[in-house]
Amino acid sequence: MTKSKQHGKRLRQEGAIKRTEASLLKWEEEFKNPKVDDDFKRLIKKKIERAKTCLLYTSDAADE
Numbered sequence: 001m002t003k004s005k006q007h008g009k010r011l012r013q014e015g016a017i018k019r020t021e022a023s024l025l026k027w028e029e030e031f032k033n034p035k036v037d038d039d040f041k042r043l044i045k046k047k048i049e050r051a052k053t054c055l056l057y058t059s060d061a062a063d064e
Contacts, residue, residue: 024051
């Protein structure tokens with residue numbers, strides 16, 4: 001893709017990576033909280049998995 005057609009794609013990806021990393025840290029802290037019930041922990045665990053996968057693929061695309 002030419003530079004003129006990207007329209008800030010790299011900047012958007014970098015911003016998305018930073019936001020996802022921040023959310024991931026928050027979810028990992030909530031997951032460690034003993035007061036959280038099992039259903040909520042299950043949801044948080046799935047969110048953590050999705051965020052890690054997203055970061056993996058997004059950071060690979062941003063490196064290109």
